[in-house]
Amino acid sequence: MIIISPYSKALLSGKQNPKNYPYWKELIAMIDEPIVQVGIEGEEQLVSDFRKNLPITELRKLIQECRTWISCDSFFQHLGWDEGKKGIVLWGVSDPLIYGHPENINLLADRKHLAENQFLWWEFVDHQNERFVKPKIVLEHLKE
């Protein structure tokens, strides 16, 4: 079983969070394993098994049960790391050298897409699909 945590925290402005991976549907269609989506109420459901608003203790248990996990840059990548379970993090505008953990597989299309200032609100950064790696690349790493 694979856990996916597709979304980073919603922005107050209502704009799409620039850290959100844009190709989840394509990626999910390519994965041949049971998938559990975790997230919160209001987020788009991408697979049949969507577990919303789990307390952190339940998330920890779930991580221990999974083969691996895939997440955008959200709290979940830190939780997976904290649990000692290696996963895949899909980066776009935030810097994996600052916010990531070398124990994970950190996939970034190109450092040229990183936000100039890593420490301001993400409200000021536009979402752009080309900042992220394509699903095929994620799949290659998922098979490792």
Added chain:
Amino acid sequence: MNKVLCSVATRGRYFTTLPLVLNAIINQTRPVDKLVIFDDNDEPQDMRSEMIYQYFFQMLDIKGIAWEWLFADKKGQHHIHQRANMMGYDWVWRVDDDAIPEPNVLEMLYYYTEDCVGAVGGSVLTPPYMPDTSKVTGLINNIDSEPNIQWGVIKEEKQVEHLHCTFLYRAGVCDFNLGLSRVAHREETLFTYGLKQKGYQILAVPNAVTWHMKNPEGGIRSETKKEMYEHDEQIFRNILQYRDRTIVVLNCGLGDHLVFSHVLPSIPNAEVFTCYPEVVPGKSIAEAQHLFGDIDHWNVYKKMDQWKWKDSLENAYRKLYL
């Protein structure tokens, strides 16, 4: 050579003590690298039209000293000092607008700026009150029972824990507490003690005399509201109460808490204020705000921005708290 910024905050003293202060700064034996004047007057004037100031500005230009006249935002001198603190200089010499340094003061203070030193102050004399401070310890624990060491003639170098009024300090290391009221009561005590808590030495040194011509008119601290002083005094006392603890304020996201949880075991005697007690146990953020006024100087994102950080978030926490 390290760059020294001289910062003067002024209010209501255009034509009394401020010209004396500027003249004294211009004529230091160790020139400042830049002079910045923060004008906090309710009705600021363009001083370029005043003859005496025209001379000052020309003298600065002739001596090759950069200078800038900035208009402050009337939120209190702690906000002004924080601006100076973050202007990118190695050291800041803060001089009050009624404190007249003798010509050798900066040279003497600068002489002591070793790597282990956070701030250096000399005597700040206000005649006729000049107590004998030779036995003053300058320890924060004795702040209620002894005069400030700078009030008297300092005859030998001494490590203390706090300074007041005017001194030279290492910039960008410690923040001024912006939670204080406009009167900013105890701001310099809190600031220099903060440097001490960061592990730097605070020195009171001889042969660096500033004459404090206390002027009842004007001044950056001209507010008289008792409640403001009481508010600031309470913050000061609260901070003192926690002086043996490492205060940790996690006003940030869940992921940040998870990363910080790996740093916490290395922090000696931590007192934690937290948003997610299920991840990092501790007291509430509201309590931290109530106790310490300003909690922004524990904002790891603000710090990473200031530090132009390229390393990991975990190491940023280590730098902030260890």
